[in-house]
Amino acid sequence: GAVVSQHPSWVICKSGTSVKIECRSLDFQATTMFWYRQFPKQSLMLMATSNEGSKATYEQGVEKDKFLINHASLTLSTLTVTSAHPEDSSFYICSAMGRPEKLFFGSGTQLSVL
Amino acid sequence: KQEVTQIPAALSVPEGENLVLNCSFTDSAIYNLQWFRQDPGKGLTSLLLIQSSQREQTSGRLNASLDKSSGRSTLYIAASQPGDSATYLCAVHYNTDKLIFGTGTRLQVFP
Numbered sequence: 001g002a003v004v005s006q007h008p009s010w011v012i013c014k015s016g017t018s019v020k021i022e023c024r025s026l027d028f029q030a031t032t033m034f035w036y037r038q039f040p041k042q043s044l045m046l047m048a049t050s051n052e053g054s055k056a057t058y059e060q061g062v063e064k065d066k067f068l069i070n071h072a073s074l075t076l077s078t079l080t081v082t083s084a085h086p087e088d089s090s091f092y093i094c095s096a097m098g099r100p101e102k103l104f105f106g107s108g109t110q111l112s113v114l
Numbered sequence: 115k116q117e118v119t120q121i122p123a124a125l126s127v128p129e130g131e132n133l134v135l136n137c138s139f140t141d142s143a144i145y146n147l148q149w150f151r152q153d154p155g156k157g158l159t160s161l162l163l164i165q166s167s168q169r170e171q172t173s174g175r176l177n178a179s180l181d182k183s184s185g186r187s188t189l190y191i192a193a194s195q196p197g198d199s200a201t202y203l204c205a206v207h208y209n210t211d212k213l214i215f216g217t218g219t220r221l222q223v224f225p
Binding site for chain 1 (some may be wrong): 141158203213215
């Protein structure tokens with residue numbers, strides 16, 4: 001089946017630093033990828049929709065200058081958390097749209113900002 | 115406003131029981147609906163995908179039904195096992211490519 005690779009699986013960083021998370025579709029091309037965030041004991045929340053070759057579409061309340069998304073190729077999307085702060089600590093998951101319009105998810109990234 | 119709700123929020127049952135998890139959505143103009151499983155600290159595993167034109171899908175001990183007109187989907191788990199313990203999420207996909215997740219049902223199956 002289709003595989004989506006996400007890394008790193010966990011990262012610890014100091015407040016004020018930037019962290020990049022990669023999401024790759026390994027055996028299929030994905031024109032659309034999604035980024036989600038999940039706080040403890042809460043459901044997944046969509047952050048943004050990433051379309052290859054164009055700007056990402058952000059959900060209301062998500063700061064586009066803080067969460068930079070780049071979808072430069074059909075198999076790779078990156079999420080950069082800029083100037084991370086402790087409140088950004090969360091579980092981030094990406095997904096890629098395969099066919100027939102089925103979503104395949106990465107394994108997630110646990111971000112802890114000290 | 116498009117909302118997806120799941121009940122119950124948590125469920126604890128003995129091994130062997132048949133289970134029904136419920137998902138309801140406010141906007142019935144869906145493209146498809148998916149059921150996922152999430153183990154603690156891990157990503158999601160897609161269980162079943164139901165297109166808007168379908169009424170149910172089956173995979174092993176899992177059966178998902180869809181009633182668009184009433185805005186409901188159910189996930190039926192037959193003969194539950196301890197390995198089924200996880201959080202189950204339903205997600206509704208609309209034509210805007212937006213996937214709205216439900217609140218999840220935390221399932222625990224004890225031996």
